[in-house]
Amino acid sequence: MKALLQRVTKAQVEIAGDNVAQIDDGVLVLLGITPSDDQQVAQKLAARVAGYRMFSDADDKMNLSLSDINGQALVVSQFTLAATTTSGRRPSFSSAAPPAQAQPLYQEFVAQLQELGIQVATGEFGADMQVSLTNDGPVTFLLDTEKS
Incomplete structure (x- = not known):
């Protein structure tokens, strides 16, 4: 599983021109799920996302987590994060989990963040979404469970 975290001052998801989710200070999480x-x-x-220290403290050091700042998370499924891009000029998506497996895991990830006290907004799994954000910093991290 891969989570691309972007520290944001605001982020939103639109589907067919309708604003379906938005957050203010927090993190945009683009989530890619693999078959394993x-x-x-x-x-x-x-x-790990809830506790990842990517927000500045009073000394301007990244010592605070999403939980520490009572920040929000906007979680968006993004199967392209699981693509194989090691060769050629076209990505292969065979390394991405099929929707029947990925959707329950996406929902579990969201539920776990909520259980940890994070206010969560979401995109719509499998939808064609337009995501906009104001990246704060910019600060962006890739958390990859297969490499940890």
Whole structure:
């Protein structure tokens, strides 16, 4: 499972011109799911996202987490994060989990963030979405459970 975290001052998702979700200070999470992922991986990654220190403290050091600042999360499914891009000029998506497997894991990830006290907004799984954000910093991190 891969989570691309972007620290934001605002972010939103539109579908067919309708604003379906938006947050203010917090993190935009683009979530990619692979066939080897399971419920335990989703739970561990959610805990890591909630506790990842990517927000500045009073000394301007990245010592505060999403939980520490009572920030919000906008979680958007993004199967392209699981693409194989090691060769050629066209990505292969065979390394992405099929929707029947990925959707419950996406929902588990969201539920775990909520259980950890994070206010969560979401895109719509499988939809054609337009995501806009104001990246604060810019600060962006890729958390990859297969590399940890």
